[in-house]
Amino acid sequence: MGSTATTTVPTNAELMEALAAVGAAYFQDFAGAAARHGLSSSQAKALGAVQEPVPMRALAGRLGCDASNVTGIVDRLESLGLANRAAAAGDRRVKIVVITAEGREILNRIRGEMSRTHQAFEAMTDEQRIALHSICGQVLPVLAGRTGGAQ
């Protein structure tokens, strides 16, 4: 494939711009859906990161922020009844965040209500879906820093 002379290979700058625009639009769709359920984007992101029980410190790692920050976010999730703190077996220092049934319900509803995102997916062909998924899978480990390159 790829023998059409009209399609030129995009430069890094062009790709960066395209990726940034798509990422920003996706995020706005996400934040909007979360807001409709009274959650900030940080809270919703945290909720998505605790589908499996996770210690506070590890959650901070997943969210890419300071541990002290997670305290406040989980405080709010807990006061909304969407998550709980549980004691860890074997280490009484550790507190494990566990999503509640209601939290899971809200999370699923938020994901279902990201209408722009769903529309965008519907408009893709099977080949495009496969290509996008494969590219994401290949690019993610590099982008997330699992390679010994920088840092």
Place this chain on the structure above:
Amino acid sequence: MGSTATTTVPTNAELMEALAAVGAAYFQDFAGAAARHGLSSSQAKALGAVQEPVPMRALAGRLGCDASNVTGIVDRLESLGLANRAAAAGDRRVKIVVITAEGREILNRIRGEMSRTHQAFEAMTDEQRIALHSICGQVLPVLAGRTGGAQ
């Protein structure tokens, strides 16, 4: 969903998860590069949005936030010497944000220092670049809400 082939078409949920992960990783790379130059991600995002002179109100639209918020962000950019407020010809209410030479310099440096993103792009084949760029271009108008569907 009973597909048994080796390359199965990813579901919406799988695509959403992949896209979210890539978007988050990209954003962290961006925020990290901006932080190295003493800019928050919002400030850097605003800087990128004023490569062409833009009135305050329009900038708020581009950033997807309240106009009053933009006042503070531009205040900080201005105090750092990265942007200026200029009077608009013909309407003295309007203030137009103009990036300075130093602002452009910093912006280019930030983009150049997004090493993980560049690494990820380097690892892509020409076909993948073309596919990704084309998918982004197709998906963006839908994702950004230019279709009369929801909302």
Place this chain on the structure above:
DNA sequence: GGTCAAAGCTTGAGTTGCTGAAGCACCTGG
């Protein structure tokens, strides 16, 4: 067994991002 460094979580101070309401300056239409 006692001691001490280190790990996990929370608290407090301080900055930024963000919104909504109120206010001022300015434009536009009658």
Place this chain on the structure above:
DNA sequence: CCAGGTGCTTCAGCAACTCAAGCTTTGACC
């Protein structure tokens, strides 16, 4: 010229975020 709308700023208030300091618990060392 006056009324209403538009553009920007200010203010109060909350969420998110960081750093430094503090508390409890753990694990290792003497």
